[in-house]
Amino acid sequence: MSTVTVSDKGQLVIPAAIRRRLGIAPGTRLDVELEGGSIRVSPLRAIKRTRAADGYGMLTCDQPNERHLADFDVATAMRDATDDRL
Template identity: 80%
Template sequence: MSTVTVSDKGQVVIPAAIRHRLGIEPGTKLDFELEGDCIRVRPRRAIKRTRPEDGYGMLRCDQPGERRLDDFDVAEAMRETGDDRP
């Protein structure tokens, strides 16, 4: 456990080992939550927004003819490839 001192402005320095382990860099937003007489601090992870076209090419179908996403059965494709990861 590390001990730090609160400044006159209410600021603290997060120890380097903790910053590195959690990936806290300048500009990282932190969420503070009061739990009884303790403070829980969590880095807020940004959710990267994606567009439908970002997924282009992820699914491949070797069958001839025009195919639609509705025709694709993920479970069947996994059985065919032997990929049983969740």
């Protein structure tokens, strides 16, 4: 546990070891929440934008002939993919 001092402006310095471990760099946005009598500070992670084409090949179907999106049960495919990894 580290001890820091709050400045007159309400600022504090996050120790370097913690910044490195959490990937906090200049400009990183932090979420600050009050939890009872404590303050919780968490780095906000940017959500990477994706395109529909990024999901190409995620679902496969062994049925012959023409297939349609309605033929796929996404929940079952995800469960089966998870079971295959175990």
